[in-house]
Amino acid sequence: MDIVSYMFSKSIFVGIVVGILSLYAISRQKSDLHTLLLTDLVECAMLVIIAAIGTDLAEALILPGLVVGLAEFLAVSEILVYRNEMRKSNLSNNKKLRLFEEFLAKEEVYVNSVNFNKMEIIYSAPKFIGFILVLYGAFLTGFTGGAIMASGLLFYLLSQGAIGNGVSLKDIKHSWEAISGFSGIMWAFWILLGFAGFFLFPEHYLFFLLIAGCALALKVGSKLGLIGSLRIRS
């Protein structure tokens, strides 16, 4: 008997014990902040139970769980802070909160005196880097390719916004609609044509696999590229 199946029941037992203990502590807790801290423990229990499978599948399940957990903690703590702020300052000063402002530099950055417009690289480099990233993403296909393509688009749009010759608000509205419509059409290609054809005509599997992979890449790429147009100045 190998070690994974030998330790499986013990790991599950430990995970369930930790989960029950921390959930019980949450149920007895009154402060919101302490509840948030104890939620971290529940996540530990969940990860132990998943890790007890001990295969590559467990690893593949843990990674998105961690990222989702991080996003969850960020959102919940932000809501907590914001609610406390609202509750406290109904009377007077309502200053805007920025994300992670405790860890940012307090002083004004000494950067305004440099004349950025004279730098040639600011105008030429983003196009080149964005082009290379989009090409490489198209070459990879699938989810990874889509993410790389999106990072290329995002980089290009963000750098255009930083230089100052961004697109106007009206253009953003049009391009937003266009990109999201394109993303929806690619979704239909991916699911309806790619997957359905994959199951209906298994003898032409390579053709449908390519359709599904390319459509997925274009869908993820265009969807994430939408984030870039959010930041462009009008």
Next chain:
Amino acid sequence: MDLIILTLYLGYFLLILGTIGVIMGPKVNDPLNRLLNIEVPSLGLMLIFLAYNQTLALMTYIAINSIIILVFVRAIIKNEELEA
């Protein structure tokens, strides 16, 4: 008993003891103390990942853990500011 089983048992021990420490340890009414206590079960979790040979999960967990501490410290500081 070989090294892997020992690592796994050490992970279990730290996880359960750390959980009890977080829930009813000394001075846990201060949120910062509770945050520091959470490090013990997460170390146990890392040992369990190590014993199961899940390298990617271990590295991602270490990275995520440090970011989560930043998030929590921010929430605690904001809370303290508002209560003072």
